Amino acid sequence: MLFYLLRRVLAGILVxxxxxxxxxxxxxxxxxxxxxxxxxxxxxxxRIDQIRSQLGLDLPFLQQYWQFVSGIFVGRTYGEGAxxxxxAAPCLGFSFQTNQSVTDMIADRMPVSVTVxxxxxxxxxxxxxxxxxxxxxxxxxxxxxxxxFGALAGISLPNYFVALLLxxxxxxxxxxxxxxxxxxxxxxxxxxxxxxxxxxxxxxxxYAAMYSRIVRTNVIDxxxxxxxxxxxxxGLDQSLVMRRHALRPSLTPVVTLFGMDFAxxxxxxxxxxxxxxxxxxxxxxxxxxxKNDQPVIMGVTLLAGLLVVIGNMVVDVAYTGLDPRVRVxxx
Amino acid sequence: MTTVPSELAVETEAKGALPSGGxxxxxxxxxxxxxTSPGAIASxxxxxxxxLMAILAPVLSAITGWDPYEFDPTAIDSDLGGLPIGPLxxxxxxxxxxxxxxxxxxxxxxxxxGAQVSLLIAVSATLVTTTIGVVLGMIxxxxxxxADQVISRVMDFLMAFPTLIFMIxxxxxxxxxxxxxxxxxxxxxxxxxxxxxxxxxxxxSLRNSEFVEAxxxxxxxxxxxxxxxxxxxxRGTIIVLATLAVPGYIGTxxxxxxxxxxxxxxxxxxGQMISTAVGWYAVDPMYFLIxxxxxxxxxxxxxxxxxxxxxxLDTGDAA
Numbered sequence: 001m002l003f004y005l006l007r008r009v010l011a012g013i014l015v016x017x018x019x020x021x022x023x024x025x026x027x028x029x030x031x032x033x034x035x036x037x038x039x040x041x042x043x044x045x046x047r048i049d050q051i052r053s054q055l056g057l058d059l060p061f062l063q064q065y066w067q068f069v070s071g072i073f074v075g076r077t078y079g080e081g082a083x084x085x086x087x088a089a090p091c092l093g094f095s096f097q098t099n100q101s102v103t104d105m106i107a108d109r110m111p112v113s114v115t116v117x118x119x120x121x122x123x124x125x126x127x128x129x130x131x132x133x134x135x136x137x138x139x140x141x142x143x144x145x146x147x148x149f150g151a152l153a154g155i156s157l158p159n160y161f162v163a164l165l166l167x168x169x170x171x172x173x174x175x176x177x178x179x180x181x182x183x184x185x186x187x188x189x190x191x192x193x194x195x196x197x198x199x200x201x202x203x204x205x206x207y208a209a210m211y212s213r214i215v216r217t218n219v220i221d222x223x224x225x226x227x228x229x230x231x232x233x234x235g236l237d238q239s240l241v242m243r244r245h246a247l248r249p250s251l252t253p254v255v256t257l258f259g260m261d262f263a264x265x266x267x268x269x270x271x272x273x274x275x276x277x278x279x280x281x282x283x284x285x286x287x288x289x290x291k292n293d294q295p296v297i298m299g300v301t302l303l304a305g306l307l308v309v310i311g312n313m314v315v316d317v318a319y320t321g322l323d324p325r326v327r328v329x330x331x
Numbered sequence: 332m333t334t335v336p337s338e339l340a341v342e343t344e345a346k347g348a349l350p351s352g353g354x355x356x357x358x359x360x361x362x363x364x365x366x367t368s369p370g371a372i373a374s375x376x377x378x379x380x381x382x383l384m385a386i387l388a389p390v391l392s393a394i395t396g397w398d399p400y401e402f403d404p405t406a407i408d409s410d411l412g413g414l415p416i417g418p419l420x421x422x423x424x425x426x427x428x429x430x431x432x433x434x435x436x437x438x439x440x441x442x443x444x445g446a447q448v449s450l451l452i453a454v455s456a457t458l459v460t461t462t463i464g465v466v467l468g469m470i471x472x473x474x475x476x477x478a479d480q481v482i483s484r485v486m487d488f489l490m491a492f493p494t495l496i497f498m499i500x501x502x503x504x505x506x507x508x509x510x511x512x513x514x515x516x517x518x519x520x521x522x523x524x525x526x527x528x529x530x531x532x533x534x535x536s537l538r539n540s541e542f543v544e545a546x547x548x549x550x551x552x553x554x555x556x557x558x559x560x561x562x563x564x565x566r567g568t569i570i571v572l573a574t575l576a577v578p579g580y581i582g583t584x585x586x587x588x589x590x591x592x593x594x595x596x597x598x599x600x601x602g603q604m605i606s607t608a609v610g611w612y613a614v615d616p617m618y619f620l621i622x623x624x625x626x627x628x629x630x631x632x633x634x635x636x637x638x639x640x641x642x643x644l645d646t647g648d649a650a
Contacts, residue, residue, distance in 0.1 A: 015491050023500060030504045152638075156631035158582055160589050160605060161623040164612050172613045264493060271586060275609060285496065286590055289503045301500045304493035312491060 008316050012309040019305040024065050027294050054078070068093070092302060093295035095288075102299035106281055109268075113280035116199050116273065117265040121258075123204035124211060129254065131208065132215025136250075137242070139220060147212060154209025163202045163275040170198065180276045199276045203269055207261060211254060218250040225249075252322050256315050263311025267304035364643040371639040374632035381629050385446035392440050395427065399444045399599050403435035420617030431607070432615045441599040442625055448600045449629070452511050453580035456518040461573045463519065464526025465565070471527070472534025473557055483531075486524035494521045495586070502592040510595050514587065518580050526572050533568055537561050567644035575637035578630040585626055601626045 035051040036043065052058045055078055056067055067076060075089035087094050092102040135147040170177045180198065183191035222228065223246060231241045268282030277283075281300060288296035365371040384391070392398055407413045407421070413433040415421025420429035420438070428439040471482040498517050505513055537543060538561070546560050585602030587593035594600035601622040608619035 015488060018488060019492065019497075023497070026501055026504050030501075030506070152631065152634060156578070156634055157627050158585055158589075158602075158605075158623070158630075160586070160609075161619070161627065164605070164609065164619045164623070168612055168616050172616075267493065267496065270495070270499070270590060274590070285499070289499060289590065289592060292503065294504070297500050297503060301493065301496050304496045308491060308493045 005317065008313055012313050015309050016305055020069065020302055021065065023298050023301050024068060025061070027298055028061055028064065092299035095293050095295050097291060097293045102295050105284060105296060106299060106303060109279055109281045109284045112278050113266060113268045113273070113282060115196060116203065116269055116278065116280055117262060119196055119200040120203035120207070120265065121262050123200055124207035125258070127204060127208035128211025129215050129251065131212035133219060135212060135216040136219035136223070148216070151209040151212045154205050155213070157206075159202050159206050160271050160275050162205060163198065163272060166198055166202060180278075195278070199269070199272050199278060203265070203272050211257070214257065215250060215254060218253055219246060222246050222250045248322070252319070255318060255322060259311040259315030259318070260308060263307040264304065267307045268300065361640065361643045365639060368639055370635050374635040374639075377628050377632035378636065381446055381625070382450060384443050385450050388440070388443040388447050391443050395437065395440060397426070397437035397440045399436065399441045400597050401436065403430060403437070405435070407432060407435040414614060420615050422617070428621050429617050432611050432618060438618070438621055441604060442601070442622055445599040445601045445604060445622065446625065448511060448594055448598060449581050449584060452514050452518070452584045453577050455515045456522060456580045457573050457576045459515060459519040460522040460526055460576060461569060463523040465530050465569060467523070468527035468530025469534050469557055469561060472531040473538055473553070473561065479531075482527070486528055489521055489524045492521065498587065499590060499592050502587060510593065510598070514584055514593055518583060522576065522580070526576070529568060529572060530565060533565055534561055537564055571637060571641045571644060574633060574640055578633035578637070581626070581633070582630055
């Protein structure tokens, strides 16, 4: 068991290392020179060289990469003397466009993204698992067809389109909700709820659609298994059979999916946050793309990678508790 | 116990077969099941209509007299900040789906050219990922050993990647260049493992089947076995996977264009049109409704068709 966990952690670290190396390499070789960007319009070649050497941009690739990685663990200093900028560990880089460390920028935006992710996750688990179960149990009926048609629509509708539709109907036409604006929970809980309601619904719709399809397939699959027939033959009550025997094997694959989806969402819902003007990590990334603020894009990419890797690890550990077969295999 | 088919059974079988007689081949069976399903027929009609619109975009442009890049200042009201003149976002005999607010470009023609871009990117990415996925999946599944180890680890790595954000980082770092081609490459890099994983699994089970052993015993070379014996049996799975991959790529391309890292203006693309429409959604909802509906219908139709094919070909849980 311990060996299994250790191997999982090491594999995760390897993935993170590769992600950071790839991301760094992409920006190193493919993108325009950040020194030119920092220098601005009134620029001389000497000035560019000066900025380059100040920021260590004239160093070879591996050395720059090393500086970046060591910055994450021990912090780093850009430049020398009076104009030096210190960036405390964990330093994911420094944005010269906003004069802020990338870590601080992300930390500022994190609470919004977490709120979006948690609210949406609650909704989509309820709707997705509930809908999938209903569909499977009432297989072939009107319920099943309704849920599955809704799910099909949900996976085919891009979330920015749903976001615009919802906003147009609820805000412009029916005027049930005010135009989206930022609000804090402690000062005005109603406005806070109104601000997050649409992003939650939009995200939850897409994920719930996917989950209900998967849950339905899994439950129907499980219901056809031999152990289910045995359970019923023992004379167990139908609802008890469902709860005790069918639910667990049908829901374990959902756990894997949920771990990855939720972790990915914590790293920012790019499109949803942008459409609703929520200042989360996703919007930070989208804005940085527009402004071509490379250190920020890289920081967010790494964070997303870290979250997905952690999410995967948590799922693997949870699996050993949920699915006895995994325990046997890894023992 | 041997069962002799009763008259009844024979009759039902004959009904399933086509008038030309003979045993129904898998292809015929699939065609038959598609023909009898209204959902499948509707989705095929939608796909064909949108494909025709994409292919005939230049012809449509000649018929309506509008070019996707042509501004029409007479169709918009400059006093109202460039809102289209007339109801429903400026729908008229001249502009069938209205015009874009701000510049008066014809939405119908831009949607048609947008279909061209979307389908071209999605279908090319599907061809590339299917080819790579099938070849690498078959190598990993058939030969096993080190080849399997290497391919499987690369797949694990790519699938554990935060794909969307990484695609965005990659596309935003890349210089402008040929955007559609870059999109195909980026989509393919992250897309092939999903095909390869399933092909690998099915190849592994086919490798041990009797007809492959028979071929091996008769002295067939591995390459010949792979292409002549294993590949034909993967046909159903490949068709289903490819059909379901297309809507995925259409959606991703539109999402990337929506975020501003996909197809760059002025080339029209559905995602990019919706992205511009965000600023106008309250006053001119038609601007996001039209490209959004086309995007939805295309993805929906391919998904329904893929689901039907999967059921008809009974490829289990492929994809």
